[in-house]
Amino acid sequence: MAGTKVAVDESTTQMFTALALGKAEVLNEASDLRGMLRESSGLGPRTFAMVKIAALIAIDAPPASYMWQVSEALDAGVTPRDILGILAAVAPQVGMPRVLAAAPEIMVALDLALPDEMDI
Template sequence: MMTGVGGLWMLAVVSNSGSGTTSQQKEFDMPVVGAATHQTLSGVSSHDVDALEDAIGLREASRESTGLDERTFALVKIATLIALDAPPASYAWQVGNAIAQGVTPEDILGVLRAVAPQVGGPKVVAAAPEIMVALGLDLDEEG
């Protein structure tokens, strides 16, 4: 467990062995984070397109190397998120990119259906609400 006050942080390590529980504590100073680093991390965490491109910067080069058009590339990215059981923030970013490339919600549903036999039901069920949220749909709302 890590706790901190100001720039001083303490890491507590607890181990449980046959001879009982032991605990060690170590203090360390957190590094000073530069303004540019802070700004980039803030931008990436809030899905700022420019910050993401600066931080990641590989999207366009990656797409060009595949030979896929932008729309197909966006659909492949969504299929990959489903297969990996990706975190919600990934869906928000990739679904937004896909919509910007002309992908429709129906296309995304088609991807979900297409990958289901390969990735399995649990991953499809887990991905569906993430896709709904990324599309701005209410999870409790029925279409």
Template sequence: MPDRPRPVADVAPGTRRALALLAAGGGGPEPLAALPRAAPLDRRTDALVRIAALIALDAPPAAYARQIAAAIGEGIASEDILATLLAVVPEVGMPRVIAAAPEVMLALGLPLPEAPT
């Protein structure tokens, strides 16, 4: 029997069950709704993670507008949003970040730069 990989961290039983449920396909909306939210992210982190996900997904402009407005409403500074853009470059690549930058600018109410001629 092959050796099982060693866990890199202690995994709480509830977290272990939730991950197994997700890895098995979720089992429908009822089991997914019952997943534990014992240690939710704080609001600031949650908002920035959502922006990072939009960048990774190449989300539509309306998604950026909605999420960035919510982030600003939570008191997140535009500098933090820029830091999020730059933080995901190694994972998603510079082309995704470049594609997201105009959407972020528009969501922040900034004019887009003139195209070079």
């Protein structure tokens, strides 16, 4: 199957592009599901958002995931200082390489300038 080209309609291509760019408006359906999952978790919106960021760090999520989830977390009342606390809290479980990989992605999601010393 590798190398097989499949036909993809324009609408599907646009959806994939929007998802790749972290455009949350295309995720209304997923957002509704997210709300149901949050309610059934028994966690408040703020705690739920913090757990989601911790999960992204643990799985070494792609940058677009941080853009969306950090925005959602801020809307739920999570502060940038809280997110720094999440990094510290998960470090022993996920390892420093995951934390170090997540930090610049979170900085970008928070619209912070990356250090000049970073080679990107």
